[in-house]
Each structure stands twice: as C-alpha cells, then as structure tokens.
Amino acid sequence: MSKVEKNKKQKENSLYDAAYDLFTTKGINDTAISEIVKKAGVAKGTFYLYFKDKYDILDKIILNKSSQVLSEAIIETKNKNFTEFEKELLYFINYIIEFFKKDKLMLKLIYKNLSWGIFKKAYRDYEEIQEIYLMFERGYENTSLPKEDIEKILFIIMELTGSICYSSIILNEPANIDEMKPILFDTIKKII
Amino acid sequence: MSKVEKNKKQKENSLYDAAYDLFTTKGINDTAISEIVKKAGVAKGTFYLYFKDKYDILDKIILNKSSQVLSEAIIETKNKNFTEFEKELLYFINYIIEFFKKDKLMLKLIYKNLSWGIFKKAYRDYEEIQEIYLMFERGYENTSLPKEDIEKILFIIMELTGSICYSSIILNEPANIDEMKPILFDTIKKII
Amino acid sequence: MSKVEKNKKQKENSLYDAAYDLFTTKGINDTAISEIVKKAGVAKGTFYLYFKDKYDILDKIILNKSSQVLSEAIIETKNKNFTEFEKELLYFINYIIEFFKKDKLMLKLIYKNLSWGIFKKAYRDYEEIQEIYLMFERGYENTSLPKEDIEKILFIIMELTGSICYSSIILNEPANIDEMKPILFDTIKKII
Amino acid sequence: MSKVEKNKKQKENSLYDAAYDLFTTKGINDTAISEIVKKAGVAKGTFYLYFKDKYDILDKIILNKSSQVLSEAIIETKNKNFTEFEKELLYFINYIIEFFKKDKLMLKLIYKNLSWGIFKKAYRDYEEIQEIYLMFERGYENTSLPKEDIEKILFIIMELTGSICYSSIILNEPANIDEMKPILFDTIKKII
DNA sequence: TATGAATGAGAATTCATTCAT
DNA sequence: GATGAATGAATTCTCATTCAT
Numbered sequence A, B, C, D: 001m002s003k004v005e006k007n008k009k010q011k012e013n014s015l016y017d018a019a020y021d022l023f024t025t026k027g028i029n030d031t032a033i034s035e036i037v038k039k040a041g042v043a044k045g046t047f048y049l050y051f052k053d054k055y056d057i058l059d060k061i062i063l064n065k066s067s068q069v070l071s072e073a074i075i076e077t078k079n080k081n082f083t084e085f086e087k088e089l090l091y092f093i094n095y096i097i098e099f100f101k102k103d104k105l106m107l108k109l110i111y112k113n114l115s116w117g118i119f120k121k122a123y124r125d126y127e128e129i130q131e132i133y134l135m136f137e138r139g140y141e142n143t144s145l146p147k148e149d150i151e152k153i154l155f156i157i158m159e160l161t162g163s164i165c166y167s168s169i170i171l172n173e174p175a176n177i178d179e180m181k182p183i184l185f186d187t188i189k190k191i192i
Numbered sequence E: 001t002a003t004g005a006a007t008g009a010g011a012a013t014t015c016a017t018t019c020a021t
Numbered sequence F: 001g002a003t004g005a006a007t008g009a010a011t012t013c014t015c016a017t018t019c020a021t
Helices: A003-026 A033-040 A044-050 A054-079 A085-102 A104-111 A116-125 A127-139 A147-171 A177-191 B003-026 B033-040 B044-050 B054-079 B085-102 B104-111 B116-125 B127-139 B147-170 B177-191 C003-026 C033-040 C044-050 C054-079 C085-102 C104-111 C116-125 C127-139 C147-171 C177-191 D003-026 D033-040 D044-050 D054-079 D085-102 D104-111 D116-125 D127-139 D147-170 D177-191
Strands: none
Touching: A003 A033, A003 A044, A003 A054, A003 A104, A033 A044, A033 A054, A054 A085, A054 A104, A054 A116, A054 A127, A085 A104, A085 A127, A085 A147, A085 A177, A104 A147, A116 A127, A127 A147, A147 A177, A147 B116, A147 B147, A147 B177, A177 B147, A177 B177, B003 B033, B003 B044, B003 B054, B003 B104, B033 B044, B033 B054, B054 B085, B054 B104, B054 B116, B054 B127, B085 B104, B085 B127, B085 B147, B085 B177, B104 B147, B116 B127, B127 B147, B147 B177, C003 C033, C003 C044, C003 C054, C003 C104, C033 C044, C033 C054, C054 C085, C054 C104, C054 C116, C054 C127, C085 C104, C085 C127, C085 C147, C085 C177, C104 C147, C116 C127, C127 C147, C147 C177, C147 D116, C147 D147, C147 D177, C177 D147, C177 D177, D003 D033, D003 D044, D003 D054, D003 D104, D033 D044, D033 D054, D054 D085, D054 D104, D054 D116, D054 D127, D085 D104, D085 D127, D085 D147, D085 D177, D104 D147, D116 D127, D127 D147, D147 D177
C-alpha cells in the first residue's frame, strides 16, 4: 500500500470512528457532519470524498459493526467444537447477548437499523457470516426440511434475539436481560 | 361540548391527521412542522398550543394507532368465542398480520417506534388492551406459570410478530408474509 | 393597508432595493443572498418568505425596472403630442437612450436579461406599455400591414435599440453612443 | 509536432470539447471545473495548466466557435461569386441563420457572450473574418461613405441578426425564425 | 508535465420557535 | 385562543484551488 493509499485509509477510518462515537452518544439526528469532521480532524470536503451523506456512512457503519459482532460470535462458537446443535446455537446466541450487555450503545445503534438485507450483504464481505448458516444446515441435516425453511428459522431466531436484546437491555422491558434469558432460551429450544 | 371546545378538538384532529399522513408518506425526518400545519389548515403557532414538538405529536399518534389496531384485533377475536387458547391466539395474531398487509404505511410508522412502554401506557387508556393479557392468563390458568412469565411470553410473541411483519411485509425478507406465516404460526404454537 | 401589510411591503422593498444595488455594482454571480439580506437589514429567512431564490428576485427586478423605463419614456412622448409618427418614435427611442446614458448600471443589468417575453408580461401589469404598441398602430393605420407585422417591426426596432445601447454605452463599441445615434436613427427611419 | 506536444494538444482539446458540451447543455453557471475534467478524462490540476479559470476557457470557446461560424459563412458566400452586394449579404446572413437553426445550443451559448470586442479579436486570428468587412467595403465602394460608417452599418446588421436569431430561434418570440426572416431581410435591404 | 486527495471558505436553504397583533 | 411574519442559528453541500507525489 502506497503512502497516499495509507493516508486515504487513515482519513476514512478517522471518519468512521468519529461518526460511530457521535452516533452512539448523541444519536443520529443530533449529529451534524460538521461535528464528525471536526472530531475526525479532517476538512469538511473530505467527508464528501468518501461518503454521500450522513446516512451513507451510517449504513456502512451498521454493516461493519454488525458483521464484526456476528463474526466474533461464530468464530468463538466454532472454537468450542460443540457436538450438539442446540448447545452450539445457545452458546452463539448467548455470546451475542453478552456482547451487547457490554456494549449497549452499539446495540442501540445497530438494532433499529439492522435488517436481513444487511445480513445478506455481510455474506459477501465476511465469509465467517456464512458459517452461521452452515451451523444451522448441519443442525437440520437429518431432517427433510428444505433449505428455504432452514433459512426462515434462522431468520426468526435472529430477529427474536435482536428484539429481546433491544427491549430488555436498552429499555429493561418487560424485564432485564438476565430475567429474559431463560425464557428466551426456552423459546429457542422449542423452535428448533 | 361547547362550540369552542368542538372547534379546538377539530383543530387538534386536523393536526393529528395531517401529521399521520405526512409521517407515513414522507417519513418523520422529512416532515416539517410547517408542512403539518399547512396540510391541517391551521396557523403555525396553533401547533404549539397542542403539542410540544414533532416528537410529541408522533408519540401520541403511535400510541393511538397501535392501540386502535390491537383493540380492533382483540375485540374481533373475543367476538368469535374461541374455546381453545391456541386457536384464539393465532386468530388474534392473524388479524394483526392481515391488518398490516392492508396498511403497510402504518406498519412502517408504528414498528420502528413501538415499544413495550407504549404498550403499557395503552393499558391505562384503552381497556380492551387489557383483554389481550387476560386472554393469555386464561390460556395458562391450569399451569403453575407465574404472572411475570406469562407476561414475558406474551411479550416475546408480540415482538416476534412485529419483527416478522416488518421484515416480510415491508422488506419482503427473507420471504413474503404469506410464506412466513406457516412457519411463524408453527413457532408460536411451539412457544405456548 | 394594515400595519402588518405595510411592514411586509417595506421589507419586500428593502430586499428589492438591496438586491438591485448589489446586482448592478457587483454583478449577479458575485452577489450572495446573505449580502442582500444584510444590506436590506432583514433576516436571512425573510428573503425566502418573498422570493424563491436569487433568480426569482432578479426576474422581478428586471420586469419592474424595464417597465419603469418604458413607461416613463412613452408617457413623456405622449405629453409632447407629436403629429408625425416618425418624430414621435425617434423622440421615444431617444428618451430611452438618454435614460440609459445616465444609468449605465441599469442598462447593463437589464439588457442581457430582457426579452420579448418580459415585455409581454409588462403588458398586463403596466398599461402604459400598451401605449407603445398603440403608437405603432397609429403610425401604420393607413397601411394594409397586418397586426402581426406591426408587432414584428416594433420588436425589431426595440431589439436594435437595445443592442446598440448596450454595445455603445457599455462597451463603446464600435463607437460611443453619440456617434452611433445618427446612424441608428437613420436606420430606424428606413425601417418604418 | 513531437509526441509530447501532440499529447498536450490532445488534452487541451479534450478540455475544450468537454467544456463546450457542458456549457451548452447545463449552462455556464451550473458547470463545475470538476465536471469538465471528469468528462475530459484528465486530472483536476491539468485544467489549471491550460486555463486560468472557467471564464478563461469560456472566452476561448466563444471566440473559436463564433469565428468558425462566421468563417464558414463568408467562405460559402464567396464561393457563390455574387455580383450584387444585396444578394451576397442576404446569402451570408441566411447562411448564419440556417446554421443556428440547426445548432440552437451553440447559438444560446454564443449570443449572450458575444461582443464586438470578440469579433475584433477574431480579425487577427482568422483572416476570413476580414473578408466580411471587405464584402461591405466593396458594397459601398461607389459611395462616399467613410470607413467608420461602413463598419457601423456592418455592426448594426450583425447585432440585429444576432438579436433576431436569439429571440426567434431560442424563445420563438415574437414569432419563429421562418416568420421573422422575410421582415428581417426586408429591414436589412432598407438599411444598406 | 500530470495527478487527484485534501482543503475550508462560503453559498444556499431550512425550520423550530417566538411574539405582536 | 389563533395567527403567521419574522427570526437567525444551524446544517448541508459545493467547488475553486493548492500541492505533495
């Protein structure tokens, strides 16, 4: 990577970091581009060299951060070499929950903006994400369930986990996450 | 109600209707108060006589609209006089889904802004909402499940339904709502 | 006119005056809206209460100013009660030339932006403008020339006068206006 | 011409072509240098190696294009070997009109920016342009008209033609060019 | 010569909120 | 209570120009 390339990457990263910090602490609406560039230590025009507008950098942040969480979770899960699908899945889900318990701000930013569409995009750029689906496929390999239905079940479990995390970690509703966990795990067991 | 009172109510309602229309079609961020008052046919200052700001009227709209949907759904469900809890619940859920299939815009507005907190508020102002909980209580009356756990299950099912509606009706992901329904119903059956 | 109405008119006029001054002295491109409002002594937002953008106020200024010049010229001409069309027309043209000799800045602003379209608009709002056409009609009343052709001749003479004024008064090309006048008058005599 | 020289000329020409295309289609104000260089396929800095700013390249384009039209028109006219001045002049004028009928965009760009000053500049660089004046001189050779007056008449006719072309071809006012032509030709006949 | 990333001043525009009528 | 003109801070976004490579 040339010096120029390095410098470009550095500037882009400064912008990512600054925007992420401001989005999580002040909220998206209350963050102005002028604040992002100030915090990143670059000129205003530089922002527009890399991003179309505030929502462009937001989308890219959401994609990066959520992919990171999922990657980390699936890698850690695979390292455990589970033999049983149920245990493996619950470990994976639990890893995500514990992650978000420690990083509420990220959860807040990601959740309301995360969608299956972004998840699919992550497929391409982060190959670990594919491992999540493969885990499910292995879990259902002795059943006659068609591929699409496996995907739907995966989707339902992910959505459910996301919803519960958001409500209980951020809003403490209808109870805090530790109280919700047993019933969530129970539900997931029933689903699979 | 005096003539003056009527006039006031009328103005307030115009504002509600105008704001709802604009929020659903243009989005919340892209709707200015000046547009709301213009559409409502009242003066700018009048808005501030009834609401604090844009988010004040939004919250009230969300509360009204979501309570309306749930009220309608539970009333219709009760009218059917189901004897079996499972059938009753699925009818209720299905009613909501079919409602949102016909009114995507409302779903879009409500979902991203609905929370268990608003749901609890609705308890107070709309007594039909309490019926939803009572339906669950009856469903679990022969079990030893504590009150809080029943509430959590209700919550989980509501969140799951909301998530699935949003993804499949608005985004068609991972499949359209009619394809998702069987698997969602199956999941709910397993949960309860 | 109520106090509020008066105040509005006053603000609008301040904006007109400030914009006219800046457009003529600094040029259109180099005049910012922030300068206009500053000079007019009103807030930035006030500008947008009355005009869409810089070109909106420019168009209105062009229409006003050019109508004013033509009105003044035709009124003065009619006051002289000429009996001969040629003499009347040349007096009218000369009046315009002398006007612009004294107000080069207005000429510069108006000319490149003036068009027959604006002239037609002026017909509606300033009834004196119609007198210009009536003068021509009377001049040609004993000929069989169709109405449209009279209009075309009027147009040609107006365009020619405008062009010559602009080149010779502003650019001194190909000679100054006093040198150009005899040949212009000669040309007009030949045309009519 | 060396390879380097060729390459330079090529870049300069790309810039000319790109700028001309953008000026005619988007307008001068709405064309940014960044767009010109993008379309020309050269780097931003390269622009400043050849031109001072946007108005520098504009002036050069205007000079080139207008000289081209006039050159073409006078060459074609001379090829016809007219013996009568009136016929020769009208052929020349008509050639210009027909040219602009086919290339409205060029007319639009040139007219508002053309001046006698540019015309005089063209004298130096394009010797054919001098032929236009010579045609006039021959036309008036048997009169006692001083040189300056001949130039003024030429100027008046050129200005008039330009004005009429612009109004009737671009704006269709007060009539389309084909309706205006007879009356314009008539006027020119009277003038000479 | 040529490049194009970076700059940052500054332009246009919006809009929540106030307040005299 | 109702109005809507006025405000001006805040925000987005553009773009000519520079300069290290």
